[in-house]
Amino acid sequence: MLVGIFRPQSKFSLLCLAVLPLAVGTGCAVAPRMGVTPQRYRLDVDLNAKTHTIIGRATIDLVRTADDPLPPNAPVAVDLLLHPDLKITGVRAAGAKLRSSLSVRPNQRETNQGSVKKDANPPRRHQVLLSAPADAFTLIVDYKGKLFQDASAGEVAGQIHNLEMNAHLGVDGVYLAGGYWYPEPALPMNTGFAADFTLTSNRIPGFRLVASGETAPDLVTGDDRVAWRSPFPLQGMVLVGGAHEVHEEQYGDTTIRLHLKPEQVKHAEGLFAATRRNLDHYEPLIGDYPASEYTIVDNFFSSGFAFPTFTLLSSAVINMGERSQTAHGYLDHEMLHSWWGNSIHVDPGDGNWCEALASYGANYYGHVLDGNEDEARRKRRNFSHFLSRIKPEDDQPLGTYGQDGGCGRKIAYDKGAAVFHMLATKIGQDSFWAAMRRLTTERVGTLSSWETIRETCEKESGEDLSPFFEQWIRGAGAPLLSIEKATYSSANQSVTLTIVQPGTAFALDIPLRFRHVSGSEDVTVSIDQGSQEVTVPVHGIPQSVELDPDYHVFRKVPNEKIIPTTATTRSGTVFTSVVPDGGGDAYEGIRKVFARSFEDGERMERVAGEVEGEALSERCALILGDAARDPYISAFLSAVEFPVSFDANGFTFDGEDFMDPGDAILATAAHPGLPGGGITVVFANSVEAIPSAFAVPMYDRSVVIFKNKRAVLREDLEHRGVVIVEGS
Numbered sequence: 001m002l003v004g005i006f007r008p009q010s011k012f013s014l015l016c017l018a019v020l021p022l023a024v025g026t027g028c029a030v031a032p033r034m035g036v037t038p039q040r041y042r043l044d045v046d047l048n049a050k051t052h053t054i055i056g057r058a059t060i061d062l063v064r065t066a067d068d069p070l071p072p073n074a075p076v077a078v079d080l081l082l083h084p085d086l087k088i089t090g091v092r093a094a095g096a097k098l099r100s101s102l103s104v105r106p107n108q109r110e111t112n113q114g115s116v117k118k119d120a121n122p123p124r125r126h127q128v129l130l131s132a133p134a135d136a137f138t139l140i141v142d143y144k145g146k147l148f149q150d151a152s153a154g155e156v157a158g159q160i161h162n163l164e165m166n167a168h169l170g171v172d173g174v175y176l177a178g179g180y181w182y183p184e185p186a187l188p189m190n191t192g193f194a195a196d197f198t199l200t201s202n203r204i205p206g207f208r209l210v211a212s213g214e215t216a217p218d219l220v221t222g223d224d225r226v227a228w229r230s231p232f233p234l235q236g237m238v239l240v241g242g243a244h245e246v247h248e249e250q251y252g253d254t255t256i257r258l259h260l261k262p263e264q265v266k267h268a269e270g271l272f273a274a275t276r277r278n279l280d281h282y283e284p285l286i287g288d289y290p291a292s293e294y295t296i297v298d299n300f301f302s303s304g305f306a307f308p309t310f311t312l313l314s315s316a317v318i319n320m321g322e323r324s325q326t327a328h329g330y331l332d333h334e335m336l337h338s339w340w341g342n343s344i345h346v347d348p349g350d351g352n353w354c355e356a357l358a359s360y361g362a363n364y365y366g367h368v369l370d371g372n373e374d375e376a377r378r379k380r381r382n383f384s385h386f387l388s389r390i391k392p393e394d395d396q397p398l399g400t401y402g403q404d405g406g407c408g409r410k411i412a413y414d415k416g417a418a419v420f421h422m423l424a425t426k427i428g429q430d431s432f433w434a435a436m437r438r439l440t441t442e443r444v445g446t447l448s449s450w451e452t453i454r455e456t457c458e459k460e461s462g463e464d465l466s467p468f469f470e471q472w473i474r475g476a477g478a479p480l481l482s483i484e485k486a487t488y489s490s491a492n493q494s495v496t497l498t499i500v501q502p503g504t505a506f507a508l509d510i511p512l513r514f515r516h517v518s519g520s521e522d523v524t525v526s527i528d529q530g531s532q533e534v535t536v537p538v539h540g541i542p543q544s545v546e547l548d549p550d551y552h553v554f555r556k557v558p559n560e561k562i563i564p565t566t567a568t569t570r571s572g573t574v575f576t577s578v579v580p581d582g583g584g585d586a587y588e589g590i591r592k593v594f595a596r597s598f599e600d601g602e603r604m605e606r607v608a609g610e611v612e613g614e615a616l617s618e619r620c621a622l623i624l625g626d627a628a629r630d631p632y633i634s635a636f637l638s639a640v641e642f643p644v645s646f647d648a649n650g651f652t653f654d655g656e657d658f659m660d661p662g663d664a665i666l667a668t669a670a671h672p673g674l675p676g677g678g679i680t681v682v683f684a685n686s687v688e689a690i691p692s693a694f695a696v697p698m699y700d701r702s703v704v705i706f707k708n709k710r711a712v713l714r715e716d717l718e719h720r721g722v723v724i725v726e727g728s
């Protein structure tokens with residue numbers, strides 16, 4: 001679900017001034033820093049998985065950036081960043097004169113402004129002194145060290161990315177990605193580059209390696225080394241590998257490879273088919289896949305990371321088999337990053353747009369491509385409901401994702417997808433895809449921003465999209481819309497209604513659905529004020545009107561209309577968990593997943609039989625297992641009209657009894673005493689049937705019924721906002 005993004009640096013300017021005196025202390029002259037950008041990298045490495053050792057040489061062609069005036073004949077410094085566990089063993093220069101050997105600044109660790117989280121292992125800054133500025137020169141840097149991380153340390157239940165990992169070399173696998181496993185020039189904050197890369201490596205016995213590039217046998221002689229060349233300028237080079245078997249097939253112009261564990265061979269055909277299907281679906285919409293090779297690599301820790309020319313899938317995802325191959329938001333999402341994020345790069349000077357676009361194209365539009373309008377509507381509805389329950393301080397503009405203090409992932413993915421749906425609706429779906437093809441034609445190998453997206457869509461549609469981008473990408477929030485009054489006039493055969501949106505007034509095209517005795521009629525009205533009266537001609541005598549019944553407008557809905565899901569319970573500010581007396585251990589993992597959403601002072605833990613009224617009356621609640629059958633809890637659930645009942649034999653939902661030992665349920669209802677809060681019950685007829693704690697938070701449903709841990713029934717408790725039309 002993530003694209004591997006390189007954000008080379010960082011808070012340079014202030015830090016630099018602060019540490020210059022240290023440089024004097026280590027015996028080198030104080031010299032002004034010269035800004036440089038890499039044009040081309042040649043990386044040559046020798047890897048030893050058993051000893052975690054890397055011995056590398058980076059040959060970097062650099063050009064001076066034009067921004068800083070420097071005296072022509074005075075020494076200048078070039079700063080390089082490198083993983084803290086790697087040391088530089090030698091530096092040479094071509095096209096510039098080295099004034100002294102390298103000066104290393106110990107203890108100067110940088111803060112990496114990673115697009116997702118702070119870097120767990122920040123790099124160390126090294127300084128190369130040149131006798132004088134040079135406009136273009138080459139640095140040849142030799143380095144070595146050990147790269148080791150505990151792959152299990154960053155695993156978090158319920159999350160599919162282990163974000164702690166960035167540079168590891170071991171017998172469990174190789175993962176060298178964005179962890180400064182080769183030296184990178186320090187760049188000013190919020191700037192980036194795209195450079196050509198080549199990489200050669202020794203073969204690791206028993207391993208197959210994959211890098212961000214097309215295989216380039218012409219770069220090596222003999223069989224003991226492998227090589228890659230970037231097909232277009234990249235933001236960084238990534239090298240991964242493991243004890244895999246390689247499966248390969250040619251599909252059109254693309255060589256598809258699978259690097260799988262031997263026991264995963266049964267998934268090979270399904271993965272090939274899914275890859276072909278995704279290419280068939282998306283190439284006509286967004287242009288040809290931008291390289292000649294594409295590889296799916298089984299990964300040794302949990303992630304779905306997309307990198308140029310390959311995708312890492314965790315073993316758990318691959319082992320899901322058909323579901324991960326066909327469900328939207330898995331492989332299709334990662335493949336779309338081959339265009340959005342990994343060849344058309346995110347400009348670090350602006351927010352990250354590529355997750356919004358990949359979520360739109362795969363997680364949402366995949367259902368449209370399937371012709372499944374019910375599921376597409378459900379996605380649109382849930383995007384809106386997610387934002388409806390967000391804390392005000394978290395409701396940041398979509399355009400800030402990846403930047404300091406910017407919006408969170410759900411805004412980037414879900415609001416992002418909704419905003420692209422509105423954009424495509426506004427300019428026309430065909431025009432939108434034409435813009436995406438134009439983006440591929442014009443922008444592969446470059447840094448692109450939200451402004452690039454806007455300009456490209458404007459070129460195809462001929463519309464000025466500045467107001468739309470200001471409202472939805474630079475601005476925060478979404479409108480909370482309601483119809484205040486609707487009146488039918490038989491004389492004019494029209495309905496006059498008042499649409500209200502408190503707070504910031506959004507400019508919107510709002511679909512309305514009028515229902516008559518004989519059917520319904522859909523009309524779209526435009527508004528741009530906080531309270532606006534509109535008159536709509538109608539053909540029958542409407543009895544009711546519903547505002548945007550299919551959620552084409554991204555909007556907030558009132559608390560009481562939000563579909564209750566586990567997120568409702570987890571998004572509260574106070575929380576009580578109730579475990580069964582003497583039998584809570586089996587549910588402990590689920591309890592922890594919920595408890596993690598709350599601070600220490602916000603949580604209460606109770607055992608069934610010892611629950612006082614205040615523990616449940618105004619607090620989000622999680623009720624586990626047999627606690628649901630406790631008489632006091634049972635009375636509470638019935639008082640809040642919980643949709644499931646529990647008795648000695650099992651549970652009942654929607655008139656159906658579930659009595660088999662393999663039956664289990666995950667259900668959430670709105671908390672009537674706590675606006676926006678929820679009550680979740682997880683109940684299984686046997687310990688073996690308890691759903692996995694990892695999966696529970698991923699169900700964005702009110703009710704999920706499991707048979708032997710497999711979800712067999714999913715239901716949402718949706719309230720529709722129908723307004724009665726009065727006669728005049």
Ligand SMILES: [Zn+2]
Nearest residue numbers: 001002003358
């Ligand atoms: Zn993604």
